[in-house]
Amino acid sequence: MAAHPLLQQPPAPFISAAMSLSSYPFAAGFFSQEAAAVLTLDSGGRISQASPRLAGLLGQPAAALPGRCLLEFLPLIEKNRVQELIAQAAAGQVLGEESILLGVQRPRKYRLALFPQLADNRITGVYGVIGAAPEAANGTLLAQQQLYSVIFENMNDGTFVVEVEPPERYRFTFANRAFGRTTGLDLPQVIGGYVDEVLPEPARSVMLVHCASAVRTRQPVEWQETAEYPTGKVTSEVTLTPVLDETGACCQLVGIVHDLTRQKKVEEDLRASNERFLYAIKATTDALYDWNVETDTLYWGEGYEMLFGHRLRENPEPFSRWADHVLPAERLRVVGGLRHLAYETTDWHWQDEYHFRRADGSLAWVFDRGYILRDEHGRPVRMIGAMQDITERREAEQRQRLMGERLFRQNQDLQQFTYIVSHNLRAPLANALGFSQLLTQVAPDSEVFRQSLQNLHTSLRQVDDVLMDVNTILSVRDQRGGYRPEPVALAAVCREALQSLEPLLESCGGQWQCHIAEELRLPGRRAYFHSIFHNLVSNAIKYRSDDRPLRIEIGATAEEENGPTTLWVADNGRGFDLAAAGDAVFQLYQRFHSDKKGRGIGLFLVKAHVESMSGSISVESQPGVGTRFVLHFNPAGHEDLPH
């Protein structure tokens, strides 16, 4: 026997009947339950067809059921009631019974629906659908409802439901506590109220627009808003989901309000803070960095490239790239010092000044200061710091220092000048005055008169000498101004300077040796070196010892090309007591030998020349042994003084 079409594929009339049932609250339960058993009966309750599920329910073979009466499988107490229900269904009613006991041996509760079977517009029988026990279903539903209620009331997102009422009015039918908490609105006033009455502006207008949109499009709507509520300014993300009825029209809207206020505030604070930081970085000319100690990398702020011109191939970059740019001579102190401070101490503050190689090869003078972050064990984790280019400041200081030195020297010159005027010029002048006075007092034909006249002449010549000296000194000073160093071949200049002294040297049996390498060049002024050699060797000849033949040695050593150079002129002459002479050796008109004629200007000039070439001079001497003048020049430190 062929199966009834209903039991295979539901025929159209069944669907329409079922759809008509949907208006009955219990009907939905049947069709959503997979475990439903279906059967057809005649008006007397005789089973004409039964689904295998029914056979299972009744504990009978499916083939045995057709032709049997359904009532057979009911307990006595149910027989009359069910017989009555079947009769009513056969009469055209649709019936549902929540609780029917089914089964003879061990009856259990089921749900039963009966409705007329129609064919050609007349009732031909009764459909029966048997479902799971309603008590159990209700219990689950209740539990579910309770669960939903707990969830809704305790979730952090505000949740609400509005009913759509024509024409375009929206009534709150539900709102959870979170909704009240977020908005600060009074829930009893919200529920039952209309959106356009309950919500404050501007949330109201926004909500109405979105409600209308959701109803129209039947699509969920999502938006962000910031609106004033009784709780203050609230930023939230709102989702509105339309609920459609069986006709497909939107009857309800379910809304979820996700409060973003705190998150927004945090974001806003962070943004403002970041913005301040960015502007701070822009405002500062420093190169900010973040040293990650563990990875040994440096993350650079934008100032780094700008200040030093190094293009960052990666950021962060290895710590060693920075270290490589530190001037090699200072690297050990600076990089080693930083690492020592970071790893070997618990200090949190590091600072140093050093030279840093720019991308163009020039050196920047840098002041670097960092703050070391340490973990609870005191181990370094990071260091935040800033490199400051203080080149300009340092150069200005340097200029100021040089200017100070220059002024100091000029002041010394002035003092020397005063000294010349007050003593060396005045001494012969006073003599001249005295002799001219004496000439009036003694007899013109006397020896004293003759001597005094000669002395007057000598004194006036001395006055002239001093004036010449003053002129020489002034010219050395004047030439300091437009001074430009040129490479001077020392050995050649030395030979030249000594040529004029050769006869003098020969006459006293003296010898000299020059150990200056032919190729050695020193930046300076040729005429000055000439004067230096001439004066020092003249001195050596003048103050030679009578006990031994004079030996003069001249030499120069340079550690490297254009490096610091030492020049010396040594003799085996009488020497002098350095302690007694003190710092007067190089002063004008200072003499340390009473028996030798000397004006005391030679060493003064030597010193003036050495200093005008940014060199320095010192002297070692021992009475009876000899004297050694040592001159230091540093071509790298050769600076053209500002004027």
Added chain:
Amino acid sequence: MKTYLIDDDRLGLYLTEQLLRAEGFASCICPFESAQQALEALLRESAATLPQVVFLDLNMPLLNGWQFLDALAPYQDRLRGRCAVYILTSSLALTDLEKSRNYELVAGLIHKPIDGEEIRAIQARLEPGFRAEEAGSLGG
């Protein structure tokens, strides 16, 4: 009157000696070209032979006038009242005058060249019988 002249400048030494002689200042004038020699000579003198006057130049090599005075400091008691030191310098520096006031032995500071009036004032001060008001014109 025994007088020491100490000056490394031979012309100055000769000049002062002749100027003193022209004024009839001293019977015995001992010129020294170095302060070292003068110091040695002075320390050899007995109380009776000490010079009453020493004319001392300041700017000299090896031992200058100030150093000469410092070297005399240990013998101050012996010299006080018997030996008057006059600084005779061509320097016009005021600091020298200031500094000379720290030396008890220094009776005055004279700028070169010494003139007749100054010589007579010193004579007046050292030899009783000369007029006192002339002596007052000298500092010291």
